[in-house]
Amino acid sequence: MKYVRGFCWDSQGCYRSVWLGILGLLVMNVLMSGCAFVRGEVGEPFSEEGLQTVKPGKTSRQEVARQFGAPDEIVQANGHEIFHYRRFDSKMGWLLFLSRLNIGSDHLWVFFNEQGIVDDVVFGNRTKDVEFQIWPFGD
Amino acid sequence: MCSKKVILGVLVSLSVIVLTGCDFRRVVVNNPLVAESLERLVPGQSTVQDVARVLGAPDEIEEGAQGMVFRYRYGDSKTMRVNFGWLLRIFLPVAPSMNLGKGEGETYILHVAMRPNLTYDHSVIQPPPDPPHFGFWPF
Numbered sequence: 367m368k369y370v371r372g373f374c375w376d377s378q379g380c381y382r383s384v385w386l387g388i389l390g391l392l393v394m395n396v397l398m399s400g401c402a403f404v405r406g407e408v409g410e411p412f413s414e415e416g417l418q419t420v421k422p423g424k425t426s427r428q429e430v431a432r433q434f435g436a437p438d439e440i441v442q443a444n445g446h447e448i449f450h451y452r453r454f455d456s457k458m459g460w461l462l463f464l465s466r467l468n469i470g471s472d473h474l475w476v477f478f479n480e481q482g483i484v485d486d487v488v489f490g491n492r493t494k495d496v497e498f499q500i501w502p503f504g505d
Numbered sequence: 506m507c508s509k510k511v512i513l514g515v516l517v518s519l520s521v522i523v524l525t526g527c528d529f530r531r532v533v534v535n536n537p538l539v540a541e542s543l544e545r546l547v548p549g550q551s552t553v554q555d556v557a558r559v560l561g562a563p564d565e566i567e568e569g570a571q572g573m574v575f576r577y578r579y580g581d582s583k584t585m586r587v588n589f590g591w592l593l594r595i596f597l598p599v600a601p602s603m604n605l606g607k608g609e610g611e612t613y614i615l616h617v618a619m620r621p622n623l624t625y626d627h628s629v630i631q632p633p634p635d636p637p638h639f640g641f642w643p644f
Binding site for chain 2: 384385388443444445446450463464470471474477488490503
């Protein structure tokens with residue numbers, strides 16, 4: 367190993383300082399660009415206990431409203447009045463020049479008969495599958 | 506040998522710097538719709554609960570010509586942007602913006618028709634469009 371004009375000259379004939387400079391540049395670039403993990407939620411999660419209280423043939427419209435609050439939407443279809451409750455969850459991962467935002471939604475649909483008693487309940491939980499991801503390519 | 510390594514290092518650094526002037530962004534809403542899962546539904550027999558078990562709760566419910574229609578959505582969008590002004594940040598105190606960018610998005614939709622007695626009737630899945638691609642050239 368010898369020194370030429372202040373640079374370290376190794377056995378392979380390369381300037382180490384060049385590589386250190388490149389490494390420093392890359393690290394600086396990463397630090398300047400940074401990363402972020404951001405989460406956004408709209409609406410309260412549906413609790414298992416709350417869902418258990420809604421029983422077809424027994425629970426009334428008022429009891430459903432007491433449990434979950436006013437619905438986000440009321441749909442009239444096929445002689446049914448349907449209360450629709452929604453919840454959204456989003457997770458974003460961002461690193462340098464790559465980012466991915468995943469959004470999932472939960473939906474609770476409560477079908478009432480003409481007497482205002484629960485006829486059917488449909489609940490889907492997709493927010494549990496929402497993950498933080500950075501890689502935007504592939505599936 | 507030395508010059509090759511130095512050139513490689515410089516090229517790698519430049520690529521990283523240029524890439525950090527790029528943006529790859531992806532937004533995914535909900536889970537992909539799987540057409541095969543519909544094969545488990547039997548017209549006239551499968552109930553609302555069976556449909557929910559296979560597909561989850563729908564995103565929308567509407568009144569159909571007979572019965573009702575459950576609608577499921579899956580969204581995927583990809584955006585890419587290149588800021589050619591980023592390179593000037595090495596030489597200038599401020600980096601002017603010189604952006605070229607393009608975004609593509611697709612929404613996949615599945616309709617499930619339910620009979621008046623709330624059993625499964627048929628489903629229509631939109632033929633999958635070309636998945637969105639990353640590309641920055643807007644012209």
